[in-house]
Amino acid sequence: MSTMTAPKRRLDMPALLAWFVVAMVVVGLFSxxxxxxxxxxxVPRLALCLVILAIAGVRYELGFMxxxxxxxxxxxxxxxxxxxxxxxxxxxxGEATLGFWALTAATWASAWLFVERLAVWKSxxxxxxxxxxxxxxxxxxxxxxxxxxxxxxxxxxxxxxLPAPSEIWVRLTNSVPTLWADFQQTFLKAVLxxxxxxxxxxxxxxxxxxxxPFLRRGLLPIGNLVSALPIIGVAPIMVMWxxxxxxxxxxxxxxxxxxxxxxxxxxxxxxxxxxxxxLMRTYASNYWQTLLKLRLPMAMxxxxxxxxxxxxxxxxxxxxxEFFGTPIVGMGFRISTEVGRMNxxxxxxEIAVAALAGSLFYGIVALLERxxxxxxxxxxxxxx
Amino acid sequence: xxxxASAKDTEMVETTTSASPNRVIDIENLSLTFETNDGPVHxxxxxxxxxxxxxxxxxxxxxxCGKTTLLRVIADLEKPTAGHISxxxxxxxxxxxxxxxxxxxxxxxLYPWRTIAKNVALPLxxxxxxxxxxxxxxxxxxxLVNLTGFEKKYPxxxxxxxxxxxxxxxxxxxxxxxxxxxxxxGALDEIVRDHLNEQLLQLWAKTNKTVVFVTHSIPEAVFLxxxxxxxxxxxxxxxxxxxxxxPRDRSLDIRETPEFLKIAHRVRExxxxxxxYED
Numbered sequence: 001m002s003t004m005t006a007p008k009r010r011l012d013m014p015a016l017l018a019w020f021v022v023a024m025v026v027v028g029l030f031s032x033x034x035x036x037x038x039x040x041x042x043v044p045r046l047a048l049c050l051v052i053l054a055i056a057g058v059r060y061e062l063g064f065m066x067x068x069x070x071x072x073x074x075x076x077x078x079x080x081x082x083x084x085x086x087x088x089x090x091x092x093x094g095e096a097t098l099g100f101w102a103l104t105a106a107t108w109a110s111a112w113l114f115v116e117r118l119a120v121w122k123s124x125x126x127x128x129x130x131x132x133x134x135x136x137x138x139x140x141x142x143x144x145x146x147x148x149x150x151x152x153x154x155x156x157x158x159x160x161x162l163p164a165p166s167e168i169w170v171r172l173t174n175s176v177p178t179l180w181a182d183f184q185q186t187f188l189k190a191v192l193x194x195x196x197x198x199x200x201x202x203x204x205x206x207x208x209x210x211x212x213p214f215l216r217r218g219l220l221p222i223g224n225l226v227s228a229l230p231i232i233g234v235a236p237i238m239v240m241w242x243x244x245x246x247x248x249x250x251x252x253x254x255x256x257x258x259x260x261x262x263x264x265x266x267x268x269x270x271x272x273x274x275x276x277x278x279l280m281r282t283y284a285s286n287y288w289q290t291l292l293k294l295r296l297p298m299a300m301x302x303x304x305x306x307x308x309x310x311x312x313x314x315x316x317x318x319x320x321x322e323f324f325g326t327p328i329v330g331m332g333f334r335i336s337t338e339v340g341r342m343n344x345x346x347x348x349x350e351i352a353v354a355a356l357a358g359s360l361f362y363g364i365v366a367l368l369e370r371x372x373x374x375x376x377x378x379x380x381x382x383x384x
Numbered sequence: 385x386x387x388x389a390s391a392k393d394t395e396m397v398e399t400t401t402s403a404s405p406n407r408v409i410d411i412e413n414l415s416l417t418f419e420t421n422d423g424p425v426h427x428x429x430x431x432x433x434x435x436x437x438x439x440x441x442x443x444x445x446x447x448x449c450g451k452t453t454l455l456r457v458i459a460d461l462e463k464p465t466a467g468h469i470s471x472x473x474x475x476x477x478x479x480x481x482x483x484x485x486x487x488x489x490x491x492x493x494l495y496p497w498r499t500i501a502k503n504v505a506l507p508l509x510x511x512x513x514x515x516x517x518x519x520x521x522x523x524x525x526x527x528l529v530n531l532t533g534f535e536k537k538y539p540x541x542x543x544x545x546x547x548x549x550x551x552x553x554x555x556x557x558x559x560x561x562x563x564x565x566x567x568x569x570g571a572l573d574e575i576v577r578d579h580l581n582e583q584l585l586q587l588w589a590k591t592n593k594t595v596v597f598v599t600h601s602i603p604e605a606v607f608l609x610x611x612x613x614x615x616x617x618x619x620x621x622x623x624x625x626x627x628x629x630x631p632r633d634r635s636l637d638i639r640e641t642p643e644f645l646k647i648a649h650r651v652r653e654x655x656x657x658x659x660x661y662e663d
Binding site: 275276278279280281282283284285289293294297373374375376377380 | 459460461480481482483485486487489490491493495496497506507509510511538540558
């Protein structure tokens with residue numbers, strides 16, 4: 001009957017990180033930071049900053065400033081350390097040695113520690129809690145960018161392989177008109193038109209399939225077949241059919257988005273249970289009333305699933321389709337030509353724009369979903 | 385045996401006065417057989433039943449005796465394979481299209497995207513009533529089930545008992561003369577169930593509707609009903625029809641009286657004799 005179990009030793013991540021920061025700072029201070037010659041003024045600044053960082057990190061273990069202020073100081077020192085590292089390595093591109101990598105590791109670990117502390121914070125005010133919830137992924141992203149910058153510059157990675165974020169940023173800000181034109185051509189024309197027509201027509205066909213049973217057996221397999229077509233094969237054909245400009249890209253997007261929307265809407269329309277349909281029957285409700293008042297609301301979680309999947313599929317489809325013939329504008333066109341000209345930073349700038357546009361598009365659809373399916377247990381976080 | 389004989393007697397009396405204008409439900413020789421892969425299942429066999437206006441009739445029996453199926457036949461949710469049935473003097477389908485009844489299911493089946501008031505309004509929207517008439521009926525029926533003040537809540541914010549009350553308000557909002565209830569309190573705990581039973585009786589007295597109530601609880605059936613129909617399985621058939629002589633105006637205390645226990649005993653005997661307790 002013994003219910004005694006040995007107390008489980010959980011890994012104390014924050015303590016581990018804090019002591020790792022201390023160790024890395026010690027290594028960094030006693031080994032050369034940069035290769036042949038290092039700027040004599042860099043070392044004291046870095047050293048001072050990183051010692052504070054180590055103390056800020058390890059303060060929980062030493063038993064002082066275990067509070068919000070301490071956490072904020074840790075974040076601030078981490079930011080200063082990261083900035084100092086970036087500023088100094090810019091003058092020593094490709095000359096980083098053991099000391100520099102140790103200090104980079106210390107900064108990374110303390111950023112991680114800061115996020116760990118951030119994740120524990122609870123605030124009574126919902127706005128403050130919202131800011132904290134947003135800050136965590138933001139900190140994570142910034143940490144990744146800083147690491148990317150430090151490693152690429154410190155190790156002197158060739159620009160063609162991987163440009164540093166700063167270089168991509170410079171390229172991005174210097175070519176806003178080009179990027180905007182490409183964005184207009186690919187996103188505002190091809191993606192949006194294709195997405196709306198593809199999802200809209202799939203929705204209408206789903207209602208038809210639901211209304212006419214023989215279409216279910218006839219159309220669904222064909223839809224399945226179309227969705228299995230490789231985009232690489234379809235895109236050139238669409239270019240031949242609809243010309244070089246954006247309508248051919250919109251056609252590719254329609255083909256890509258049609259099937260997910262169709263299948264999800266059809267299964268969503270079947271999601272209402274027998275009792276709910278019987279209920280409508282006892283009210284002598286007709287087909288359209290039942291559709292509008294019961295089956296469509298019930299199908300909304302499914303439909304929004306398709307809309308979210310399609311928001312990213314559409315962008316991929318339009319960009320890839322531009323590889324097969326396009327006027328001299330468009331995100332896919334730019335990527336394929338700039339790769340050929342070894343202008344990899346421009347490719348990355350386009351990728352950044354595509355990632356931003358795709359995330360925003362997805363985010364807007366997800367927000368709409370929350371508003372429409374507020375009642376669904378997965379959204380309101382309750383029991384069924 | 386005595387029980388069976390008296391049941392036969394009541395049947396006899398009723399058939400002689402069959403032209404009664406107040407007859408709400410008239411079922412003769414009704415059978416329903418489901419064709420399944422394992423052969424036919426006789427869900428209902430040779431059912432004869434008359435229900436008069438203002439009656440509170442309970443169907444009681446073990447699972448599989450066809451009590452829910454019989455209710456669904458009355459509601460035109462199932463089609464009988466033989467026999468005759470009329471509801472309000474017309475076929476069940478016509479009665480359904482006339483919105484002659486309100487149906488309360490085993491679960492509340494409220495739509496989670498609608499507030500309670502909007503859920504009650506659902507049948508009214510389908511019937512195409514004016515906004516003013518809808519508002520009026522929502523207020524009236526929410527008050528009947530003591531849910532005033534919860535109009536703006538969503539179903540998931542309410543307890544199970546309140547949800548079921550809301551579903552009763554929804555059925556009442558159609559303003560039918562006939563209320564069909566399929567184990568409406570089956571999923572609730574006994575304290576809530578007692579409370580709702582009492583409220584249901586008050587509601588019945590207030591509105592003077594005809595109620596057909598499916599249950600598998602003997603106390604519930606005896607407490608609520610003016611007439612108890614005992615069904616037994618394989619094939620689903622009526623074993624006994626008990627006319628209750630308890631006063632219409634009852635409180636929960638009546639369950640301790642000898643009259644109550646006598647009727648409960650007869651129901652139990654009926655279930656036993658119909659092999660309902662056999663596995």
